[in-house]
Amino acid sequence: MxxxxxxxxxxxxxxxxxxxxxxxxxxxxxxxxSRTVNNTKPALALSLRLLIWASAALELLAPMILRRRLRRGKEHPTRWREKLGIASASRPSGPLIWLHAVGVGEVMALRGLITLLQQQRPDLHFLVTSTALTSATAWNANTINGVIHQFLPLDLPRSSRRFLDHWSPDLVIWAEQDIWPALVSRISARHIPQAMVNARLNDTAYAKRTKLAWVYADALSRLTLIDAQDDTTAKNLSRLGAQNVTVSGSLKPVSPPLSDWPEDRAAVTAALGGRQLWLCAPSHPKDEAIALAAQAMMDNTLLVIAPRLPNRGAEIREAALAHGLSTALWSNSDRIERSDVLIADSFGQMGLWYRMADFVLIGGTFCEIEGHNPWEAIALDCAVLHGPRTANFATDYKALDSGNGARRISSAQEITRLHQDDLRAISSSAKVLANAELTKKAALAQQLLGLIGGQDA
Known part of the structure; x- marks a missing residue:
């Protein structure tokens, strides 16, 4: 000031x-x-106006569509009206930053940035929105004090207006790839500054967006600050019309540790009886096949499999039995004392398993999923092993592998050899890399705060 x-x-x-x-x-x-708004906004393209007008017609159908999804279990039973812009929480008094990300991984990555913003401006309040139903469950299990979660309103005129009238944010931050052009336009019309962080847009995603390049060009022109995870994203965003894109890397390395479950941790520790616990998560069938084959060759260990989709417990149990392995299902409170495999089919408890595991085989790295976030495990001193397919986190895994912060494996036999080693050196090296990211993200937080009126950048 x-x-x-x-x-x-x-x-x-x-x-x-x-x-x-x-x-x-x-x-x-x-x-x-104050650098609150980009004052060189282009006139709203005629095509975008037509898109906004057409969306007004969809407003009448929105409640019916949401109720149908509710009957199918695809919407939150008590909070689905939030998608119509009907808030289920009061707006706190004082400056408020609204951050949006689509799903579980994207929402969880915002936790580190919010923490840095809180450290620099303790007076701020935060609203986080997401789209996926599972993201609300994950957030509630790993929430941050002073942060409100709501579902993103549909990109429709009345829903957006209700939402913006109620929350009246002082700054809007879009994360990764989820940006809604009509909503961006409506926010811009209220002279609320907007930014995009943790942006990720590979060549495949860019090619899809070129079909509506005019829509994205208009939306991107209304963002005052755009920060990308990598150079490829910066290039592709620039080709879509973004200006002055910066690159500071992923937000995931600076996310605070996931929540602990001390009572569950004590119970599992007692049931282990001195056995080593290792983890495969968030898992898919091909990852599980490698992990189960390794477990079948090891002694005095318990393998915990935390599937990306918790309802796959029966399928995993059949695969384990094919390897001659006994199983326990976490949701059934099965006894694990004599089990070879524990299927962690709950949601939002990854903080428990990362804390307990000596090492983890990160899921999605043996199939077309192309990897999941390694940094949640690293934050809890869990050594990271991964397969060859990591395109979704290529920059992260490249840095970790080159800095001895993770280990790439290609077979079950490699796991059986590695589990006897002291893996603390791997987790320690990874923590050094994560700490190095803090400086860059603190600078990004300061830039974002500079977009709020009256604050120096």
């Missing part, structure tokens, strides 16, 4: 703001102009 004297806010003819300190005599001192 400029000094300690109360500031006078002035709106300039071009729509921007400045903050001035009055004096008893003479003109006021105006030391800084």
């Amino acid at each position: 400029i000094g300690t004297t109360p500031l006078v806010r002035e709106v300039l003819p071009n729509g921007s703001e400045r903050f001035c300190k009055p004096h008893l005599s003479g003109p006021p001192t105006c030391k800084r102009r």
